[in-house]
Amino acid sequence: xxxxxxxxxxxxxxxxxxxxxxxxxxxxxxxxxxxxxxxxxxxxxxxxxxxxxxxxxxxxxxxxxxxxxxxxxxxxxxxxxxxxxxxxxxxxxxxxxxxxxxxxxxxxxxxxxxxxxxxxxxxxxxxxxxxxxxxxxxxxxxxxxxxxxxxxxxxxxxxxxxxxxxxxxxxxxxxxxxxxxxxxxxxxxxxxxxxxxxxxxxxxxxxxxxxxxxxxxxxxxxxxxxxxxxxxxxxxxxxxxxxxxxxxxxxxxxxxxxxxxxxxxxxxxxxxxxxxxxxxxxxxxxxxxxxxxxxxxxxxxxxxxxxxxxxxxx
Amino acid sequence: xxxxxxxxxxxxxxxxxxxxxxxxxxxxxxxxxxxxxxxxxxxxxxxxxxxxxxxxxxxxxxxxxxxxxxxxxxxxxxxxxxxxxxxxxxxxxx
Numbered sequence: 001x002x003x004x005x006x007x008x009x010x011x012x013x014x015x016x017x018x019x020x021x022x023x024x025x026x027x028x029x030x031x032x033x034x035x036x037x038x039x040x041x042x043x044x045x046x047x048x049x050x051x052x053x054x055x056x057x058x059x060x061x062x063x064x065x066x067x068x069x070x071x072x073x074x075x076x077x078x079x080x081x082x083x084x085x086x087x088x089x090x091x092x093x094x095x096x097x098x099x100x101x102x103x104x105x106x107x108x109x110x111x112x113x114x115x116x117x118x119x120x121x122x123x124x125x126x127x128x129x130x131x132x133x134x135x136x137x138x139x140x141x142x143x144x145x146x147x148x149x150x151x152x153x154x155x156x157x158x159x160x161x162x163x164x165x166x167x168x169x170x171x172x173x174x175x176x177x178x179x180x181x182x183x184x185x186x187x188x189x190x191x192x193x194x195x196x197x198x199x200x201x202x203x204x205x206x207x208x209x210x211x212x213x214x215x216x217x218x219x220x221x222x223x224x225x226x227x228x229x230x231x232x233x234x235x236x237x238x239x240x241x242x243x244x245x246x247x248x249x250x251x252x253x254x255x256x257x258x259x260x261x262x263x264x265x266x267x268x269x270x271x272x273x274x275x276x277x278x279x280x281x282x283x284x285x286x287x288x289x290x291x292x293x294x295x296x297x298x299x300x301x302x303x304x305x306x307x308x309x310x311x312x313x314x
Numbered sequence: 315x316x317x318x319x320x321x322x323x324x325x326x327x328x329x330x331x332x333x334x335x336x337x338x339x340x341x342x343x344x345x346x347x348x349x350x351x352x353x354x355x356x357x358x359x360x361x362x363x364x365x366x367x368x369x370x371x372x373x374x375x376x377x378x379x380x381x382x383x384x385x386x387x388x389x390x391x392x393x394x395x396x397x398x399x400x401x402x403x404x405x406x407x408x
Contacts, residue, residue, distance in 0.1 A: 078358065082338060094341060306344070
């Protein structure tokens, strides 16, 4: 017991001194569990996040847009893989992580349970959804767990193109016909509040925040990140000559107000009642099951090649 | 019953003349497929000119709990550094 307290103290001292924790270092069980939950949730979000955008690849309006969208969706797959590997350094297997996603035990970001109804949604996802994710991920580049922080650095470098291509799509629509402008504004209106809820519940109700802050997994609160995102987006939207719903400058606070967020709705989507939850999960399960023969064939082929090289000379 | 694909550690040489550097890991059925997967996962933007893959189980790592005694012997050997030696001001090319 006293030895455990000693370990705890040394662990926290390292965190406080900004020394990264690496896979083989001693860590409290709760730190390990929190990281596995957070990193795997993050990995699942990247993978499920491919679905709403994949919906538009075949219907992208030009070849330029199509190659960009393809590259973006491929990046999301890569990001999922970086993060799964980071989670595996904590002692959980890839198979377990995937099982937890497919059984519904593990969560992913609620934002991907909304449908992409128009082409403008691809622009809005890049600008607002990736924009919100970047706000969070830039902070996570300094997370105390080494493999997670390194994965985030890699991801942040690649996200910047996602963000810009999204804004460019909306900018093009904003200079188009009345119908195109309308489509873009409608899309922004629909995604704005769900994007704000990506930062998680208000600080007053956030259950995981306190320990995550002490352990320097998180360094800024949900509300701080959300406000920063609102202020940035409120400036950017002026370049589109469009508006963000309920966003008003508050002279006294020196920030933009963004009105009420419907947290009851948020939790209902988290619990599985969003417009696309069932569809998203079913698509993942189907891909996994229908890909089983490919994994088996790859292993059988590897085995055959191994036997051939190891066979004694005739 | 599905067998699991092994884990590989990936090392990338970013430019000719530089060392291969560890970049992360991935799953693949064999070394060749690990290289092909690494190409797609770690070099989508020309991050590399050469890839090494090593199955993770073949990596032996030092124990972080032993790192004090392991690295302690080098601690008091400042004379291994050039700045340990006192030379006159103004001396050149040394």
